[in-house]
Amino acid sequence: xxxxxxxxxxxxxxxxxxxxxxxxxxxxxxxxxxxxxxxxxxxxxxxxxxxxxxxxxxxxxxxxxxxxxxxxxxxxxxxxxxxxxxxxxxxxxxxxxxxxxx
Amino acid sequence: xxxxxxxxxxxxxxxxxxxxxxxxxxxxxxxxxxxxxxxxxxxxxxxxxxxxxxxxxxxxxxxxxxxxxxxxxxxxxxxxxxxxxxxxxxxxxxxxxxxxxxxxxxxxxxxxxxxxxxxxxxxxxxxxxxxxxxxx
Numbered sequence: 001x002x003x004x005x006x007x008x009x010x011x012x013x014x015x016x017x018x019x020x021x022x023x024x025x026x027x028x029x030x031x032x033x034x035x036x037x038x039x040x041x042x043x044x045x046x047x048x049x050x051x052x053x054x055x056x057x058x059x060x061x062x063x064x065x066x067x068x069x070x071x072x073x074x075x076x077x078x079x080x081x082x083x084x085x086x087x088x089x090x091x092x093x094x095x096x097x098x099x100x101x102x
Numbered sequence: 103x104x105x106x107x108x109x110x111x112x113x114x115x116x117x118x119x120x121x122x123x124x125x126x127x128x129x130x131x132x133x134x135x136x137x138x139x140x141x142x143x144x145x146x147x148x149x150x151x152x153x154x155x156x157x158x159x160x161x162x163x164x165x166x167x168x169x170x171x172x173x174x175x176x177x178x179x180x181x182x183x184x185x186x187x188x189x190x191x192x193x194x195x196x197x198x199x200x201x202x203x204x205x206x207x208x209x210x211x212x213x214x215x216x217x218x219x220x221x222x223x224x225x226x227x228x229x230x231x232x233x234x235x236x237x238x
Binding site (some may be wrong): 008009010012013034035038041042043044045047063064065067068069070071072084 | 147148156166191192
């Protein structure tokens, strides 16, 4: 079983995402929540590093946080999956533990 | 009022909802409207996310305060500036932002949209011109 990593900070303001992507083991899941969802959007200056990470990690974004900030699924980097709160619970249950990058 | 009018600038650099800064700034702008000063808002860095249209907070159980931005023209806010580089770094364009109409009740002067995307040199100039900068 692998770890579920959560990132809740904007990649433009903090290095939470960078550290997460640096230390997450191959096959782990990364769920972007709260201000972390901005990393999932197409066309930004962090798109490259997120796309690179998707070669070895599974990327998810929390739908309610995405919608709250004015974005829909069509703005996401292809390959990032949207989950709702139940999906968050499923990811946590499927993982050995949850590690939060605050 | 006939006192000296000062240029107030509200500098917004934080994304909405993740922290309380955006909402607090908006509250202070609305309260400050009572002082009859020349007010402008500047959105930089993650602050540009505050103006993204189509925000729907039904799923996160928080108040959606984004419709309030569209009413700022009625609260003495004369100019709203958005840093172009901040938008571009985030994959956003002017089309992603709300529009804010403005009307002077006395002269009848109207503007359809006071949201203006500006470059870095203009941002520097605006900060220089302000008498007072409130940072959020």
